Amino acid sequence: MPSWAAEKFPCHLAMWDLGHCDPKKCSGRKLARLGYVRSLKLQQRFNGLILSPMGTKCVSPADREIVEQHGVAVVDCSWARLEDTPFSRIRGGNPRLLPFLVATNPVNYGKPCTLSCVEAYAAALYITGYKELGEILLKKFKWGHNFFELNQEILDKYTGCKDSAEVVATQQEYLNQTSKRRDEEDSYDMTDIDLDIDHFNPNHRVGELPPSES
Template sequence: MQIQVLMFEQDDPSKCTAAKLVKFGIAKRVKHLTGKDMILNPFAKEFVLKTDRDLTQSLTAIDCSWELAQNMFLKRFVGLSRKLPPLLAGNPVNYSKVGKLTTAEAIAGALYVMDYGKLADSVLDKFKWGHTFFDLNQYMLQDYATAKTTEDVVKISKEYGLEV
């Protein structure tokens, strides 16, 4: 699975997890998307499912400020648009907040759900707080990886007390 990031450089560059992934060669920076990309979009209708791994060869994260995200995602990005199920942030800025993930956390979460666990680990290994994301979400990620439908994801998230 190829990991890509479309970066809008709206946040502090020293805290940009997408830039760090590019620097270490884990992700490729792109300027344009193709219809073959899976786009992580927090406003998409469908959740990332394990079966999505058969539909795409690349996972693309849009790196932008959370404050500007809604306007950024009003743009029509070409590709398979998917959102993550509810997960807790492990990063120090938004620790334990539902859905307030860094780009690296979002990529790792999607990879884990699609059964790319080792690749997900390699993404977060570059961050001293990376293990915290997996510690907080270990059981949820395992359960989400078994979901076959969006309805399954909703049911699982409710079992954990998280609303979709």
Template structure:
């Protein structure tokens, strides 16, 4: 279920995390994202990939499909990101999930998808998927300023400029 203009959410699901803590499985249970167990089954779209050369920006907002990879951080090496699609890296954001709270760039699958939706201007959709988690609203609160600033950018290079400010400040 997504807004008419909001991209559909898909997850390339590895199943190597604790199922009780897996945000992708919970999204799937609530029919908010579709899980795929193989690269071939995963639809083409904008792939959230921390190793991508381009930053995600509002310029990518026309995408009809948003894809995240759900696997443990230990196995999230570059080889795992062989999915077809337009690969984009999320800019600097801070995790709100209980496992990595306050750590930069250690986002859960739902945080990554919500961040992308926010940058695309679909804040309502981001809030809806985060509402299934007790800590979900905290993610948007912690990252309110950077998400707003990234969403106001025209393209990837502008996002990278803003990200650099946060990296230099050490926020």
């Protein structure tokens, strides 16, 4: 039975579980056990946002009304088996891509665009103006707080966009800036006596991600 908190959760969450993942590590299954997520069968229609590689638009603040009325669904499959995933049998009118974000789950910590189910839900909720609902879900995992902390800068930029096109443009601008910063870091001359060595750690590059939590 769903917990009291799950019964009061104001957003519909759903999931097509294709059984690719380890049940003990699957964040989507944990949320389902807690009563936050309902499982869908293939070809069962979902009218909310569907986070899927089949999307042609990115999630944006323009999707807020869809989330409010119909919720968010994910496809729980292995990133290593995307080619085997029957996305064509997943029915719904609002497929969406998530923009660039970095995973903080223990399996894919530090990897871009390889989010777990709970991270995907939380990201979609944040971008559409429901950050507090995303926080509720992330708090069910001991590592969950890291996701918003690590991605806050870019998530805040996405929430300031008008639509999918602006999200894509913001994503590209952010990636260009990040690439430029990394190029500048790589170009530092460690033999330059004018380098502010007190604030430079050669063993930890600026922007480098910390090690994964257990």
